[in-house]
Amino acid sequence: MSSAATEFVVALVPAAGRGVRLGESTPKAFVPVAGIPMIRRAVDGLLASGAVHRVVVVVPAELVELAATLLPDGVQVIVGGAERLDSVRAGIDAAPDADLYLVHDAARALTPPALIARVVSELRNGRSGVVPALPVTDTIKSVDSAGRVTGTPARADLRAIQTPQGFAADVLRRAYDGVVEGDLATDDAGLVERLGEQVATIVGDPLAFKITTPLDLTLANALAREEG
Numbered sequence: 001m002s003s004a005a006t007e008f009v010v011a012l013v014p015a016a017g018r019g020v021r022l023g024e025s026t027p028k029a030f031v032p033v034a035g036i037p038m039i040r041r042a043v044d045g046l047l048a049s050g051a052v053h054r055v056v057v058v059v060p061a062e063l064v065e066l067a068a069t070l071l072p073d074g075v076q077v078i079v080g081g082a083e084r085l086d087s088v089r090a091g092i093d094a095a096p097d098a099d100l101y102l103v104h105d106a107a108r109a110l111t112p113p114a115l116i117a118r119v120v121s122e123l124r125n126g127r128s129g130v131v132p133a134l135p136v137t138d139t140i141k142s143v144d145s146a147g148r149v150t151g152t153p154a155r156a157d158l159r160a161i162q163t164p165q166g167f168a169a170d171v172l173r174r175a176y177d178g179v180v181e182g183d184l185a186t187d188d189a190g191l192v193e194r195l196g197e198q199v200a201t202i203v204g205d206p207l208a209f210k211i212t213t214p215l216d217l218t219l220a221n222a223l224a225r226e227e228g
C-alpha cells in the first residue's frame with residue numbers, strides 16, 4: 001500500500017447467495033474452482049491488489065465458521081441477507097469507518113488484482129462511483145412479458161458491468177438509505193445513479209466474468225488450472 005494512500009478502503013464481498021443457477025449442492029461462493037473455493041480466490045485477489053485495507057465477507061448464517069477457516073487472518077466474516085442488496089447493506093453497516101468502498105462479488109473469483117487496483121485509483125483521483133465495463137458482443141433486445149420484442153437498443157451504447165464497483169463511502173451509504181423492500185436494483189451503481197451521482201466506467205477484464213452457470217464454472221476451472 002502506498003504511503004500516499006490516506007483514504008481507508010474497505011472491500012465488501014457479498015458471498016451469501018445460494019447459486020441456484022449454478023445448481024451445485026453447496027452455496028456458490030464455497031464451490032471450488034480448481035480446488036480453491038471461489039470466496040478464497042475473490043479475497044486473495046483483493047488482497048493481492050495492494051489497494052485494500054480491510055475485507056468484509058458476507059456469507060449465509062450457517063457458513064460463518066467455515067468461511068473463517070477458509071479465509072486469511074484479519075478478514076471479517078458476517079451474516080448476509082435474503083437478497084444481494086441485503087448482504088451488501090450488512091457489509092456497509094459492519095464497516096462504518098470506510099472512506100471508500102469496493103463491492104465485489106465472490107462469484108467473480110478470477111478477477112485480476114490489477115483491475116481492482118485500477119478501480120481504487122480512479123476513486124482516489126476523485127471519482128465518486130467507478131465500475132468496470134466491457135462492450136457487449138450480442139445484440140440485446142427488450143421484450144414484453146409474452147416474449148415479444150419491444151426494442152433494440154443501439155449496441156454501441158451498451159456495456160456489460162462487472163465488479164468490483166467502487167464508491168465514495170458517503171455516496172454508497174446514501175444510495176442504500178434509499179433502498180426499499182423488494183427493490184429490483186441488480187447492482188450497487190444502479191442505486192448510486194438514482195441519487196443523480198455520476199458513475200464512471202473503466203475498461204473491465206474478461207477474467208472478471210461472473211461464475212453463474214455450470215458452463216461458467218467449466219470455463220473458470222479450465223482457466224484456473226491453466227494458470228497453475
Ligand SMILES: Nc1ccn([C@@H]2O[C@H](COP(=O)(O)OP(=O)(O)OP(=O)(O)O)[C@@H](O)[C@H]2O)c(=O)n1
Pocket residue numbers: 013014015016017018019020021022028029058080081082083084085087088105106107108210211212
Ligand atoms: N442474498 C444474497 C444473494 C447473492 N449474494 C452474492 O452476490 C453475488 C452475485 O450474485 P449471484 O451471482 O446472483 O449469486 P447467487 O445469488 O448465489 O446466484 P443465483 O441467483 O443463481 O442463486 C454472489 O457472490 C452472491 O454470493 C449475496 O451475498 N447475498
Ligand SMILES: C[C@](O)(CO)[C@H](O)COP(=O)(O)O
Pocket residue numbers: 084105160161162163186187188210212
Ligand atoms: C453486480 C453484478 O455483478 C454486476 O454485473 C450483477 O448485477 C449481479 O447480478 P446477480 O443476478 O446478483 O448475479
